[in-house]
Amino acid sequence: MTTGTDPELLSLCGLDDGWLDRRVFWDQAVYELELERIFARCWLFVAHESQLPKPGSFLTTWMGEDNVLVVRRRDGSIGAYLNSCPHRGNRVCTAEAGTARGFVCNYHGWSFGLDGTLNGVHESAAYGREPTFDQARLGLTPVARLDTYKGLVFATFDPDAPPLRDYLGEFTYYLDVMLDNDAGGTEFAGGSIKSVLGCNWKIAAENFAGDALHAGWTHASGAEAMIGRGVAELGADDADSYHVNAHGHCWEFNLDGVGNAATLGDKRIMNYLRENQERVAERLGELRARMVGSISSVNVFPNFSFLPGQNTFRTWQPKGPHRTELHTWVLVNRNAPPEVKDAWRKGAMMTFSPSGVFEMDDGENWELATRSNQGVVTRRQRLYYGLGSDTAIDHPELPGNVHRGQINDANQRAFYRRWSQLLRAATWDDLEKTR
Amino acid sequence: MRSDVTDRGCRTVLCRLADVPPGRMLRVVTEEAGPVLVANVDGTVHVTDDTCTHAEASLSDGDLEGDRVVCPVHWAEFDLASGRPLCFPATRPLTVYPAAVEDGHVVAHLAPSAQEASS
Amino acid sequence: MTSAEVYWEVHAFLAYEARLLDEERYPEWLDLFCDDAHYWVPGVENRGRADTEGSYAPSRMAYFDDTLDDLRRRVVRFTAPTAWAEDPATRHLHVVSNIEVEDTDTAGELLVRSVIVNHRGQGDIDSATLYGRREDVLRRTPEGLRIARRLVVLRHAVLPAKNINTFF
Known part of the structure; x- marks a missing residue:
C-alpha cells in the first residue's frame, strides 16, 4: 500500500524526459519520508542574525514539523533547541519572538537557560532525593549543528550533514x-x-x-x-x-x-x-x-x-x-x-x-x-x-x-x-x- | 571566595567594596551563614542569603534590577533591603544581614542572633 | 457619548460601506476615504505579555499600511479582467458589530470602534473567516462622513487563509 519507498516513484520515472509523478504531492507515506530524510537532515533556514540582536533575544520556528527555539546566548553565540521539555514534552517557549532570561516550562516549572541547560526545577528537594535524576543530562535537545552564511542562520538535525559551506556549495x-x-x-x-x-x-x-x-x-x-x-x-x-x-x-x-x-x-x-x-x-x-x-x-x-x-x-x-x-x-x-x-x-x-x-x-x-x-x-x-x-x-x-x-x-x-x-x-x- | 573571609569577632569581612561596584552582585561563601549575596544598589550595600528560598538557585547568578534581585531559575524576586518575596514562586523571605562598609570593605553581622533580628 | 442621531448615522455609514465591499463596488468604496487617509492592518505577532515591543507596531510588516493611492492600486488588480483568483467571484460577507462612537478633540472628527467578522466563500468548498477589531476616525465633509484613518487589528498571528482578497 505504501508508496513512500517505491523506488520507481522516488526516482520519479521519467524526470529526465520531463515527467513528474503526481504522488509526490499527495501521498502521506512520501510526506513522512520527506520529514525524515529531508527536513531532519538538510540545513534549514531558521533566522536572520538581525532577528536576535542581543543576549536573550529569541524566536521560535519550524524545522520540518519540529518546533525549534532559536536563541542569542549570553556569550553572543546563537543556539537552537527543540522547543519541548524533556520532562513531559510541553513547549517551553510559547511566544514567537521576544527577549527572555531563560525559559520556564509552564507545566512543572523546569527552568532552562539561554544555553538550553536545565538550571533548576520546582520542588527541587524531591528531585534531589532521586538517583535517576541527572540535571546535567536533562537540558533542551540542541540541533546537531548551527552555522551562518552572511547573516542567514541555518541549522541541521543531522550530525552527519556536510558543513553548511559544502551544502550551499557554489550557490x-x-x-x-x-x-x-x-x-x-x-x-x-x-x-x-x-x-x-x-x-x-x-x-x-x-x-x-x-x-x-x-x-x-x-x-x-x-x-x-x-x-x-x-x-x-x-x-x-x-x-x-x-x-x-x-x-x-x-x-x-x-x-x-x-x-x-x-x-x-x-x-x-x-x-x-x-x-x-x-x-x-x-x-x-x-x-x-x-x-x-x-x-x-x-x-x-x-x-x-x-x-x-x-x-x-x-x-x-x-x-x-x-x-x-x-x-x-x-x-x-x-x-x-x-x-x-x-x-x-x-x-x-x-x-x-x-x-x-x-x-x-x-x-x-x-x-x-x-x-x-x-x-x-x-x-x-x-x-x-x-x-x-x-x-x-x-x-x-x-x-x-x-x-x-x-x-x-x-x-x-x-x-x-x-x-x-x-x-x-x-x-x-x-x-x-x-x- | 573563602580566602577573602576574615573573622573580626562577630562581624565578618566579606569582600572589598571595589569587588562589588554599583549594580553588581557577588557570592561569598561564609562559615557562619553559608553562601551569602553581596549586592550594591546605587552605593548602598545589602547582604542576604544567596540561595533562593524557592528552589536552591544561587541568586548571584540572577539579575540585579533596581533594589530587587531576580532569581535566575524561576524569576522569583526579592526586595534586597527587607528580604521580602515580591512574586511567585517565592513565598518565604530571604534572610537579610546587617551590613556596613568599613575601610573599603564590606562587613556583615552573620551571627545567628543577627539573623533572627533581621528576619 | 454622542447623540443617538449621530450614532445611527455612523451605524448606517458602516453598514453601507460593508455592503459596498460585499458587492465588490470598489470605486464607490474608495470614494468613502479622505484624500489623506491612512489604512493600516498590521501583522500581529504572538508575543508575551511582558514583551514591551507589543504584538504590532508601525515599523513592522503589515497586511495593509496604505495611503489612498495604495488602495487605488489594489483596486486596479481587483477590477482587472486577468485577476484570475477573482473569477468565479468570492462570496463576501462583511459583518460590523459592537459599534462605539466618541467625539474627538478635533472638530468634525469621530472616533469609531467596532468589531468585524469577514467571511469569504471561494470556489466550490473553500472559505476563510477572519476576525478583528477596528478603530476608525470618521470626518465630516460636505459629502458626508468619510474615513480619515482606519486601524484593523486581526485576531490571528498565523492568518488562517491563503490571501486577503478583500478589504475590512
Missing part, C-alpha cells in the same frame, strides 16, 4: 547577490507575516526555484496594478536569462537589473538601486550587479525562497502533504537609508504578502494543483516538466549547472532530482553515490 556565488551587495550587510525589516496555504510545500518551493513562466500569466493583474502594464515577455530566443542550480538550490533570472524591483512601484527603491549599481559592480562584478533587482526567483533547498528586488524572504513550512504554513520577512541592506528600508517593507507588502497584488493569485493555483491529485485516476497522469531539455550550457562566469533561458523547467527538474536523491539515500554518503 554562495549567487547568494552574495542579495547578502553581500553592500559593505554593511543585511537585516530583516521588523516583524513577520504568517499565513496558511492548502497546498503541498513543494509546489510553492518549485515555483520560486524556476517558474518565471507563470509571472506573465498568473500575475498579469498584479503587474497592471503596480506598473500599469503586463509582465514583459521573457522567452525570446536571444533572451539574456538563465536557470542555474547547484545541490538542488535554484535561481532563475534575467539581467535586466531592476525588473522585479520595478513592480514595487516606488521611486526611492529604483533610485537606490541605480545609485548603487556601480558600487555593487565593483563588489560583485558587472554580471551579478545586474541580478540584484532583476526578474528572478530563488529557492534554497528545501524550503527557503526569496525574490531579489521585491526582497520577500520566506519559508514554506510543511504541515502535512496538503498544507503549508508560509512565513515571510523582508530583507534590506543594513546601511540603506531608513526611508528606503521602509519603502521595501511596504513594497513587499503590496506585492508579495497575503494581501499583495501578486501573491493574491498564487494561492488558489497551488491549492488546486495539490487537491486535484486526490483523484486516483488523476494521480496516475504524469505532469509535464519538459521545458528547456537541451538548454544546458557552459558559462565562463556562472558556476553550477547553467541553463540558457528563464522560461525553462531545468531548475524544477533539478529540485526534484535532489529531492528524490535525498529520499532514496539512507546516508549522506549514499547521496553522493546517487548523483
